[in-house]
Amino acid sequence: MKTIAFLLHNHFEQAEYEDVNNQLKDKGYKTLLITTNDKKEVQAMQGDVDKSDTFTADVLVEDANVSDYDALILPGGTVNADTIRGNGKAHQIINAIYEAGKPLAVICHAPWVLINTGIAKGKTLTAY
Incomplete structure (x- = not known):
């Protein structure tokens, strides 16, 4: 069974994590959540200002092992993405996935x- 990891911080767009996660699980993939947060509870958002549900991460970024994952997904959310942009440990995981030729979805x-x-x-990239 392939394992797909999500990497996020706080204030991520809930649908971009939860909906994708549910679809992957429905297709038989194992998923797990890695966070750059200093604790495993992470806060989702509906849009950029409305807090939504909280989720519990499986792994803190410093304990993540790229060889355990077959792909990596980075959900959006302005604050979430901006926080990960400045996190060196997150960069290491993202670059390791990319260099290993594993799928990276953003x-x-x-x-x-x-x-x-x-x-x-x-x-050349196309993005919203």
Whole structure:
């Protein structure tokens, strides 16, 4: 069974995590949640200002092992994506996934991270 990891902080767009997570599970994938937060409880948002549900991460970013994941998804949310852009440990995981040739999916505001990690350099991207 393939394992798909989500990487996020706080104030991520709930639908971009929860809906995608549910669809992957329905298709038989194992999913897990990695956070750059300092605790495992993470806050979802509906839009940029309305707090929504909280979720419990499976792994803190410093304990994540890229070899355990077959793909990585970065949900959006302005604050979430902006926070991950400045997190060196998140960059290490993202770059390791990319360098291993594993799928890397970025949603909404998350492509910002590809600029900060250097992955976007020399590439043409289409994003919302």
